[in-house]
Amino acid sequence: MVILDTFYDSSTFTYFVLPFLIFLSRILDVTIGTIRIVMVSKGQKLWAPFLGFFEVFIWLVAISKIFQDLDNWACYFAYAGGFATGNYIGLIIEEKLAVGIVKIQIITRKEAASLISNLKGSGYGITHHNARGGSESVSIIYSIIKRTEIQKVERIVKETNPNAFYSIEDVKSVSRGVYHPKPVRRRMRKGK
Template sequence: MMLAADFANTAFFTYFLLPFLIFLSRIMDVTIGTIRIVMVSKGQKYLAPLLGFFEILIWLIAISRIFENLDNWVCYFAYAAGFATGNLIGLLLEERLAMGIVKIQIITRNSATELIANLKDAGYGITYHEAKGSTENVSIIYSIIKRNEIQKVEDLVKTTNPKAFYSIEDVKSVSHGVFHVKTVSRKWRRWRKGK
């Protein structure tokens, strides 16, 4: 029967299992770190430190294995590959979570009347004004939306005014205003006004 100490000295453990465990631990700690950074930027003051605790704990375990095996180049490769993969997974996960709110700014040279009506009918609060562009007059529309609704608003803009320019930026916090709760149809609004 093989003892744990004997197993730790096998080529299978040294060149496959140990690097694989280092790779997995780096994926976990970097993914947690990416989410933690997002939580810090969103002002999540209780969740961010908790994630930081687990991030550094996992990192310490991984780095201690590296220092115990300084002559094993496969561990170095696994450490670097885990870091890169952890970044990718962290970004994909953060994109899926779509936490927080953003400001969308839409600039259009065409008449903004239909786009404004469509955004209002979809239940989004908007602010708009006319402005002077570099070559002609434009309409500028602003709205604060949840990150998970970006695609819906982009589709609305592209359908109504495909040549509109828009930009999206993160917003840390807001107070007051009209925020999208559910889709409200134009017919329902007309019916409510008629009552």
């Protein structure tokens, strides 16, 4: 026990180990907080409070260690660095989780029939109409998709019409409709 007390009072612990632990705890609590905010915006009523509990618990532990040693500037830098790093890691994790659904809006000057056909053929529900963009006629295509499907839809758009403009927006909820690809089944004729 005497060895631990000596270690806790050493400059190695005060200026290296403690700031490193604060840095790691800030990364963890801010990452959890970033994911919690996404869950709140997506209406995930069970995940948000669960994550919030751990976020605040970890934050309290980190901030209490800083208040115990207010003259230690290394802890301040570790706290700020952990906050910045936690935001970055939280956004990367959120991107990988791809929770929820989005609306993709595609605007194309080129004839949209082949793009519409390719999207429908891949199982995506779409709505489209013709419009006027400046002095040109354009086609506007809308689809509600799972966030995990964004890259697949982008690939279809780029392969079919690389010059198409598209935007993607978060959607909190939908009442009904086709917003995920369904397996395309080919009907077989009898006797073949």
